[in-house]
Amino acid sequence: MERLPGFRDFYPEPVPARDAWSASVRQHLFAQWRHVAERYGFREYDGPPLEPLELFTVKSGAEIVGQLYNFTDKGGRDVSLRPEMTPTLARMAAAAERQYKKPLKWFAIPQLFRYERQQKGRLREHFQFNADILGEADPAADAELIALLIDSLRALGLTGEDFVVRLSSRTAWQEFFDRGAADRSRAYEFFQVVDKLEREAPETSAQRLDELGFTLAQVREFIERAEPTADLQAILSSLSARNLAAYVKLDYTVIRGLAYYTGTVFEAFDRKGEFRAIAGGGRYDNLLKLISGGKVDLPALGFGMGDVVLTELLRARGRLPAREGALDVFVLVADEAQRTASLGFVQQLREAGSRVEYPMTPAKWDRQFKRALELGATWTAQLLAAANGGAAVRLKALATREEFELPLADALGRIVSRAG
């Protein structure tokens, strides 16, 4: 039986097939995301992967249903796997925000699901690092969130040569639009044209802009001049104070497709332009009120960073963690008379925090040693028959093939001090 198309299996390393993903790489991303978020004082939350369908249609309209994994459950409820996290965040914040001090700095690492018509290799699920700040309208919050985004990528080994955060402003575009619009109600249509500028034929863009009261030249000039709004200036200053200015640039071609952004918008890209956006986000000061049916009205902003593009980029730049060192010690059982004592030694090592393997059943010494090498063990350790001085251990460092004979307690201390 096959897994469903568009879904992934995560295997232990080395992954057995080209379309198999690595569970330890995934765990590496999650651990780094979590670690950076905590350094920034963000607190973890999560909701169910299954939510009432209405939670998603309220925000995105009935059209979204065509892209959802939705169904009617056995209790007759219309439900859906979550395609994004923001509606769940809004629901949870609406229920409980009064019990937390503002601003809320929250993060989550949900798995998200979208039923998209199958394209070759196109996934229908991914994991996404979501970070949001609720309850702070000042651009200081935008700077804090963008700094978190930058440090999330740096924590994974990426540098300013690998990526850049392109910073823009819906406010700036709204003002530009309001100054020249033929019909002020068509702002979202205008944003969509700007969003597609880099992908669409110039004639198409020009014609659509003309209908809205603009020339392509005007729009291009506005992008090229790129005068920062007061908010963007404040954000840039705050990032400079953190010594992070080199990781961002003003770029008004970024506008973000979604309707609900209200201020700063940004996207992180690889500098070589080989991949889709690594992450994106912005301010959505009116969205919580909309989704919560008026129950919570907080200014807010956030970003999402998916695991798929990020993993591809890390692989391309050689920044995935090395596989070595998954095992600290392989305990050799050369003499079955030593098995009981060896099991006791295995247990002592594990209790001291070491990652330990041993042959569960009798096996030839050279097969055991080969297995230790395959598993990438740092040490092999072989218990020797207890002499008058008590039990002793023959320790071998597999990197150097250096060998020692030590009393058991000393061997334990030596291994644990290196196991870290």
Place this chain on the structure above:
Amino acid sequence: MERLPGFRDFYPEPVPARDAWSASVRQHLFAQWRHVAERYGFREYDGPPLEPLELFTVKSGAEIVGQLYNFTDKGGRDVSLRPEMTPTLARMAAAAERQYKKPLKWFAIPQLFRYERQQKGRLREHFQFNADILGEADPAADAELIALLIDSLRALGLTGEDFVVRLSSRTAWQEFFDRGAADRSRAYEFFQVVDKLEREAPETSAQRLDELGFTLAQVREFIERAEPTADLQAILSSLSARNLAAYVKLDYTVIRGLAYYTGTVFEAFDRKGEFRAIAGGGRYDNLLKLISGGKVDLPALGFGMGDVVLTELLRARGRLPAREGALDVFVLVADEAQRTASLGFVQQLREAGSRVEYPMTPAKWDRQFKRALELGATWTAQLLAAANGGAAVRLKALATREEFELPLADALGRIVSRAG
């Protein structure tokens, strides 16, 4: 809008309502499970939460469908949220086991879903620590797996006074049944009666046993005598060698409800008997072949440990982690002229691994200090105007209210050495 009944929200501490769960407690369980599994040389895997429906009906029959979150997707596929992990494990192992050395020692922490008729407080999802060993028939593998189970609970702070693993054997019961059965094809029926002995009225059990050719007294005597099989003896010896014998006891009342167990079966219980089983598992040497349609035929065993009963037990025994210490430093910005330099200091601290908060917008000093206390910070740090000796920091240890003035680099060193 409410979340679906039977599903949980996980909030940052302190959780805002009685029915809200703690994201950091969940993360604590996951981190400990993962850490112990790695010490035992188990490797992580995961599959999709959504699988072809058939994957579950092959193993459990069509009756299981009534308990599933199943539906037809937009491509006409019959799919289901996973109610358990073993079918996914079998599918993944069948596809790739030839590329791994045996035995496979694999673990996962999936979220599992069951549509059960709603009972008050009954959940429809939970997280489960799953560990399995594939490809080793020797009881040495049973001992290794049970040792992992014991150490998973000990890693969470539980002791031999809190829990015990009750050890039994389907083989022993099968032999007992075969010796006296009126009809040898009714073994599973017999196991079901034994499984319910502690919950059913003695007359009911006696009558059902009579139909199968046994008296209740015979069965009770077999349980009380509890003579270990050779496999159970080997397991007990191995656990003794690891100094873990005090955590298990032979108990033939345990038989496990499911049809597919073939040898050792076991369940972990709290000693006071206040909770449902904490974990359970056993040998299922024929199951992989069945689920994989003959593609993989490996002896196997495993256990599952859910997060719900375990969290209740840890709370009842006072073993949940303390909330203190989620923040290392709160950087006070007493003088707005110091904001830029303070942001630089915040960044330095975070880059050194500290968890740092600061006031994003101007605020009175006492409000800032109160916030530092609320957040449980270890230190407050306030940058002082640079004098001729360079920048200085006023550091305060909030536990003792001790205060120092130090050069910036020294303050950084002092905080980071304690941040761990």
